Amino acid sequence: EPEVTQTPSHQVTQMGQEVILRCVPISNHLYFYWYRQILGQKVEFLVSFYNNEISEKSEIFDDQFSVERPDGSNFTLKIRSTKLEDSAMYFCASKGTGNTGELFFGEGSRLTVL
Amino acid sequence: SQQGEEDPQALSIQEGENATMNCSYKTSINNLQWYRQNSGRGLVHLILIRSNEREKHSGRLRVTLDTSKKSSSLLITASRAADTASYFCATAAGSWAGNNRKLIWGLGTSLAVNP
Numbered sequence: 731e732p733e734v735t736q737t738p739s740h741q742v743t744q745m746g747q748e749v750i751l752r753c754v755p756i757s758n759h760l761y762f763y764w765y766r767q768i769l770g771q772k773v774e775f776l777v778s779f780y781n782n783e784i785s786e787k788s789e790i791f792d793d794q795f796s797v798e799r800p801d802g803s804n805f806t807l808k809i810r811s812t813k814l815e816d817s818a819m820y821f822c823a824s825k826g827t828g829n830t831g832e833l834f835f836g837e838g839s840r841l842t843v844l
Numbered sequence: 845s846q847q848g849e850e851d852p853q854a855l856s857i858q859e860g861e862n863a864t865m866n867c868s869y870k871t872s873i874n875n876l877q878w879y880r881q882n883s884g885r886g887l888v889h890l891i892l893i894r895s896n897e898r899e900k901h902s903g904r905l906r907v908t909l910d911t912s913k914k915s916s917s918l919l920i921t922a923s924r925a926a927d928t929a930s931y932f933c934a935t936a937a938g939s940w941a942g943n944n945r946k947l948i949w950g951l952g953t954s955l956a957v958n959p
Contacts, residue, residue, distance in 0.1 A: 734886075763946070773887070773932065773949040786946055821886060831875050831936060833947065837886040 732756040736836035751807045753822030761825040766818040812843045850950040863920040865953040867933030923957045
């Protein structure tokens with residue numbers, strides 16, 4: 731069964747460092763998303779991406795964040811200068827073109843900022 | 845801003861019993877979805893109910909939606925130990941088709957099914 735894959739599963743970084751989280755969405759999907767989940771808190775929307783551009787972003791997704799689909803298969807989230815409060819589980823999701831509304835999530839990348 | 849709020853926050857039942865989780869939200873929606881998350885794992889879509897639907901079934905799952913009360917319930921019948929997980933409702937507003945609407949999530953209900 732097709733699945734969304736994310737790497738790395740866990741990354742530990744120092745505050746101020748750049749981090750790139752990678753995702754390979756399901757191959758025929760066209761809509762891509764990043765969500766995050768701080769431990770014990772709600773899942774929060776970060777950004778949606780369609781047709782090679784950002785469709786919508788939340789207030790969390792400030793200038794320190796960027797997304798890219800560099801090669802038609804990968805979908806990356808970059809945090810330029812990490813802060814302690816960026817520590818969270820980051821989930822990538824993709825959606826097909828049908829009107830089902832169902833998102834397919836990866837297993838997540840746990841980011842720990844020290 | 846719209847929110848999904850589930851209750852109870854935690855539920856512990858015996859295998860074979862039914863589990864009911866509720867979700868309330870604040871603004872009008874296009875659809876409401878339920879997801880499951882095993883500890884430390886990704887989110888798995890369970891079922892979607894549209895704003896013009898009142899009830900939907902999928903296997904042992906039954907979802908209801910009351911748009912007048914802005915609430916939904918998820919019923920898991922004949923629960924199994926493998927159903928132990930966190931369950932989240934998520935709401936989508938606006939037109940979905942061709943429109944990349946975000947999902948707004950609740951805090952989730954942590955379900956423990958004891959063998």
